[in-house]
Amino acid sequence: MRKAVQFLIVVVMIAAVLSGVFAAGRGEAATTGERPIRIGYTTPSFDISDVYEQYLIGMEDRLKELGVNYDLRVASPARETYHHEQLTIIEDYVQLGVDFLVVGPTDFKIAGTGLAYAKRAGIPTFVVNYADPHEDPAQQALQYAGYKHYDGARVAADWVGDYLNGQGKIALIYGIPGAVTEQRGYVFKEIIETEFPGIEIVYTHYANFSREESYDAMVSILRAHPDVDLVHAISTSMAMGALAALREVGRIQDIPIIGWGGTIEEMDSIARGELRGSVGRLPRDIGAATADAIHTVMNGGTPPLSVAGPLVMLDGLESIREFIPRDYYVPPQDR
Numbered sequence: 001m002r003k004a005v006q007f008l009i010v011v012v013m014i015a016a017v018l019s020g021v022f023a024a025g026r027g028e029a030a031t032t033g034e035r036p037i038r039i040g041y042t043t044p045s046f047d048i049s050d051v052y053e054q055y056l057i058g059m060e061d062r063l064k065e066l067g068v069n070y071d072l073r074v075a076s077p078a079r080e081t082y083h084h085e086q087l088t089i090i091e092d093y094v095q096l097g098v099d100f101l102v103v104g105p106t107d108f109k110i111a112g113t114g115l116a117y118a119k120r121a122g123i124p125t126f127v128v129n130y131a132d133p134h135e136d137p138a139q140q141a142l143q144y145a146g147y148k149h150y151d152g153a154r155v156a157a158d159w160v161g162d163y164l165n166g167q168g169k170i171a172l173i174y175g176i177p178g179a180v181t182e183q184r185g186y187v188f189k190e191i192i193e194t195e196f197p198g199i200e201i202v203y204t205h206y207a208n209f210s211r212e213e214s215y216d217a218m219v220s221i222l223r224a225h226p227d228v229d230l231v232h233a234i235s236t237s238m239a240m241g242a243l244a245a246l247r248e249v250g251r252i253q254d255i256p257i258i259g260w261g262g263t264i265e266e267m268d269s270i271a272r273g274e275l276r277g278s279v280g281r282l283p284r285d286i287g288a289a290t291a292d293a294i295h296t297v298m299n300g301g302t303p304p305l306s307v308a309g310p311l312v313m314l315d316g317l318e319s320i321r322e323f324i325p326r327d328y329y330v331p332p333q334d335r
Contacts, residue, residue, distance in 0.1 A: 036071040037298065040093035043104040044080035049236035049263045051283045052076075052104050054328070055128050058287025059102070066295045073098070080209055081176055083110045090114035094121045100294050101125045103141070108179035112139035124297050126290050130179070131308035142297065145289040145307040149183035152279040152311040156184075156232060156258060157191035159277065159313045163256070166196050168229035171203035171221045173214055173238050181206075184234040184260055184279075202228060207238050214241030222246075228255060236261045236278070243275055262314050264329055270314060271331040277315035280323055285309055 041059075043052035056074070063070055073093070077085035086106045093101055094117060101118050105111030108130055116139045118125045127133075129146040160170065170192070174185045192199050202225050207213035214233055218241070221228055233239040239259025246252045252274050259266050262280025269275035286309050293303035312323050317331055 034069050036069040037100060037294075038096070038098040039070055039072050039100045039102060039294070040090075040096070040098035041072060041074045041102045042086055042089045042093070043074075043076045044086070044106040045076050049261050050265065051129070051236075051261055051263055051281075054263075054283035055104065055287040055290070058284030059291045060287075061284070062288040062291035063294070066291065068291070068295060068298070077106060080106055083107050086111070087114045090118060094118055094123060098123060100297070102128060102290055104128045105130070107176070108134075110178075112136060115139045115141055124294075126293055128286055128290060131306050133305055140305075143290070143293045143303045143305060143307065145286045145293070146309065147281055147286075147311055148308050149180060150187040151308075152260065152281075153184050153187035154191060155311050155313050156260070156279050157188050157195070159315065160192065160230060160232065160258070161196040161199065163276075164196075164199055164229060167198040169200050169202045169225060169227065170230045170232060171205075171225065171228050172201055173217050173231065173233040173242060174204060174206045175209040175235055175238065177206065181234065188232065188234070207233070207241070209235050209237055211237045211241035211244075214238035215245045218242035218245035222249065222251070230276075231255060231257045233257060234260045236263045236266050239275060239278065240265060240269070243269065247274075258313075258315075262324070267314065267320055267324065267329055268332065270320065271317060271333060277313055280312050280314035280319075281309055282323075282325070282328070283309075284328055 041056065046052055075089050083106045090103065101123050103111060103125065105127065112134050115125055125141040127141045127144045130144050131146050131148050133144045134140045172185060172189060174181045189201060192201060203221050205217040207217050221231065231242055233242050236259055239257055242257050243252065246255055256276035258276050259278040262278045266275055266278040270277065289307045296303045314320050314323065317333060320331055
């Protein structure tokens with residue numbers, strides 16, 4: 001797959017930033033001699049799924065289409081749970097004097113502190129992966145381009161209710177306590193409990209968006225509830241970790257697993273008949289929306305505060321072919 005930028009994932013300290021230990025990419029110059037705008041991009045991790053790289057590809061492609069001359073700096077914490085490191089990255093970007101800041105928060109609420117810091121410094125800030133803004137005006141970014149994750153919970157819950165015909169036992173693997181787990185996991189649980197009384201949630205576990213911890217959670221599920229009818233893991237990394245545990249004991253076809261994100265790894269697994277489904281999204285469109293917002297600000301305009309992308313259940317080749325553009329992903333059967 002084409003890489004938009006060669007990046008180095010680092011634990012960032014101010015000294016590291018000032019010495020240039022950041023990955024950088026540059027778009028096509030709009031006019032000769034024009035100083036490129038400096039964009040700082042920080043994500044929870046590039047390891048948990050490919051979604052943040054896909055955001056980046058979409059943003060860079062659109063910036064180039066618009067003829068924006070830019071210098072891109074990319075960094076993420078050592079782990080997606082290291083919220084303090086992302087706050088340090090944001091502070092470093094501010095000290096470095098970036099012109100625009102794009103943040104994929106490790107935690108939506110905690111990120112508000114960094115957003116407020118950047119806002120006080122007068123740096124236009126854009127949040128990706130979330131469509132709902134922070135309520136505190138002091139923390140509010142110029143734009144939130146992403147998803148209403150609770151809508152994805154509705155997609156997943158309705159699909160599970162239909163798939164199980166309203167009857168069965170399921171297990172739920174959460175991520176880290178916070179906005180994503182609340183919107184994807186807790187809302188899913190509430191819908192199942194209130195609208196599908198014949199479906200029993202027999203096991204819940206916080207796996208911290210970790211592939212390894214989700215593997216361990218699936219092992220525990222198999223021991224405690226070997227007759228479980230379905231497992232829902234609310235991220236790519238956790239879905240694939242749970243799937244690995246089933247593969248090891250030869251039960252992939254016995255216990256359906258659905259994930260969240262519709263990443264390339266998940267779609268490959270769905271196409272192979274392993275992962276049963278995933279809540280799918282189009283991250284490159286969100287990256288393009290962020291680029292449009294940056295371009296709007298450069299030209300003195302104000303971008304829309306919220307941009308929400310669609311969410312659908314990808315549960316086979318037909319749904320992948322229908323929803324996913326071929327320049328983003330092509331199933332192995334069609335290559």
